[in-house]
Amino acid sequence: MTPARLLSFDIDGTLEIGEPPGIVPVALVRTAKRLGYLVGSCSDRPLSYQRALWERLEIAADFTVLKHRLADLRARFAAATYYHVGDTDVDERFALDAGFTFLRADAVAHRRWALELFPDAGSMAR
Numbered sequence: 001m002t003p004a005r006l007l008s009f010d011i012d013g014t015l016e017i018g019e020p021p022g023i024v025p026v027a028l029v030r031t032a033k034r035l036g037y038l039v040g041s042c043s044d045r046p047l048s049y050q051r052a053l054w055e056r057l058e059i060a061a062d063f064t065v066l067k068h069r070l071a072d073l074r075a076r077f078a079a080a081t082y083y084h085v086g087d088t089d090v091d092e093r094f095a096l097d098a099g100f101t102f103l104r105a106d107a108v109a110h111r112r113w114a115l116e117l118f119p120d121a122g123s124m125a126r
């Protein structure tokens with residue numbers, strides 16, 4: 001059995017449906033889910049907002065957490081790798097403090113890490 005990989009997304013400034021919109025398409029989240037990633041959000045938005053967002057997108061998110069609780073995910077889920085995608089230095093600090101690999105939601109970095117996450121999904125890496 002392949003150990004799961006966990007992928008956490010900031011919302012605002014990161015996902016295309018955030019306020020402000022970020023560069024990460026919802027399609028990327030769906031691809032991750034389809035490939036067996038544990039997927040969810042880690043944001044300053046209230047949990048009720050985060051849950052409603054996933055419900056609206058019809059994505060069965062595995063978790064919703066507040067940003068400063070990112071470390072809780074390591075206790076809740078045994079995963080081979082933990083990633084957090086975010087757009088700010090605050091995201092990066094919380095990610096690194098929680099033992100996550102930080103993936104920055106900017107155009108240049110995105111091309112690199114999308115390829116790393118989905119080596120076979122060429123269309124997602126462009």
Ligand SMILES: [Mg+2]
Nearest residue numbers: 010012013087
């Ligand atoms: Mg953000």
